[in-house]
Amino acid sequence: MGNNNSAFLLEQATELSKLYLFVQQNNELLFKGPKLESAITKYINFMNDLPNSSQNSLINVTDNEILWVWYLHCLDHESYTKDCFAAFGNKKLIDKSKIHSTIILLSSFTPSVSFEDIIKYHAQFIIKFKPIVNLHFFIFQYLNFLRNNDFDSLQKGIINLKFIFFAHLFCPSIYEEHCEHYIGKILYYNPVNGKLIN
Numbered sequence: 001m002g003n004n005n006s007a008f009l010l011e012q013a014t015e016l017s018k019l020y021l022f023v024q025q026n027n028e029l030l031f032k033g034p035k036l037e038s039a040i041t042k043y044i045n046f047m048n049d050l051p052n053s054s055q056n057s058l059i060n061v062t063d064n065e066i067l068w069v070w071y072l073h074c075l076d077h078e079s080y081t082k083d084c085f086a087a088f089g090n091k092k093l094i095d096k097s098k099i100h101s102t103i104i105l106l107s108s109f110t111p112s113v114s115f116e117d118i119i120k121y122h123a124q125f126i127i128k129f130k131p132i133v134n135l136h137f138f139i140f141q142y143l144n145f146l147r148n149n150d151f152d153s154l155q156k157g158i159i160n161l162k163f164i165f166f167a168h169l170f171c172p173s174i175y176e177e178h179c180e181h182y183i184g185k186i187l188y189y190n191p192v193n194g195k196l197i198n
Contacts (some may be wrong), residue, residue, distance in 0.1 A: 007177065009139045012097065013167040019071060020129045022064045029068055030123045032116045040115055043069035047087070047109040050094065054055070059096045070096070072118045074170045075191035079113045081172065086110075095173040118191045125159065132160050139164055149183050155196050165189070 028035035043066045050059070061067050073080050084093050087109035094100065132138060142164040145154045154161065168175050169189065179186045188197040 001137060005096060006136070006139050006143065008097075008171075008174070009142070009168060010135055011152050012194065013135050013139065014162055016071070016093060016163070016167040016170060017129075017131050019064060019067055021131070023068055023126055024129070026064075027127070029065065030119055030120075030121045030126065036115065036119075038071050039065035040111075041063065042066050043073070044111065047094070048105060050088075051094075051103045053103075058099055059064075059094070070081055071166075071170050072122075072191070073111055073113060074082050074172055075118060075122075075189060077167065077169055077172060078184065078188050079111075083112055084172075092124055093173045093176070095171055097171040098173050121192055121194055125162075127142060130165075132163065135164075142168075146178065146182050150198050151187065151196055 023029050026035070029034075029039060042063065046061070046063075046066050053059070059072070073083070081093055085091070087105060087107055088094065088103060089106050091105070094103070138160045142154070142161050144150070145161070154165065167179070176186055185198070189195070190197060
């Protein structure tokens with residue numbers, strides 16, 4: 001992975017930092033209740049309306065509540081992939097960081113994950129989060145782990161490394177491309193118990 005991928009991850013991690021700070025300020029999104037339920041509904045409606053939105057451009061999302069639920073869904077890459085394929089067709093993985101020329105809804109987009117269970121595991125991580133000063137350093141370390149197939153170090157790594165990993169997961173098709181190219185398979189993550197599956 002070269003400088004382009006480092007720059008890409010830097011951009012994604014910076015955006016995720018902003019999202020975390022938004023959720024800290026709107027912490028009802030970290031607990032089961034009407035605020036979270038409303039955000040989930042907005043996310044599902046957004047995904048089902050994608051075929052009617054402008055295409056041949058990046059998917060523009062300005063609503064942080066939609067981004068928050070989308071992020072939670074992407075943490076479970078295996079389930080997110082299956083849900084996208086079921087709704088939009090085989091090999092159609094919706095990614096906010098890529099341009100999609102055509103999006104056709106084949107069946108209603110229905111998340112198969114429990115957002116509440118994912119939040120239970122990640123809530124304290126987000127509550128305690130502070131913007132990372134030296135993102136470049138941790139991106140460099142994270143990419144080295146991928147290059148070396150060093151899953152144990154990534155699993156046991158300090159929280160800043162996991163944050164870079166989470167930012168990577170939030171770009172599912174790019175994440176798959178990187179995994180396939182450098183380790184020959186997809187590295188999955190269980191967001192309910194924090195375990196890597198390889």
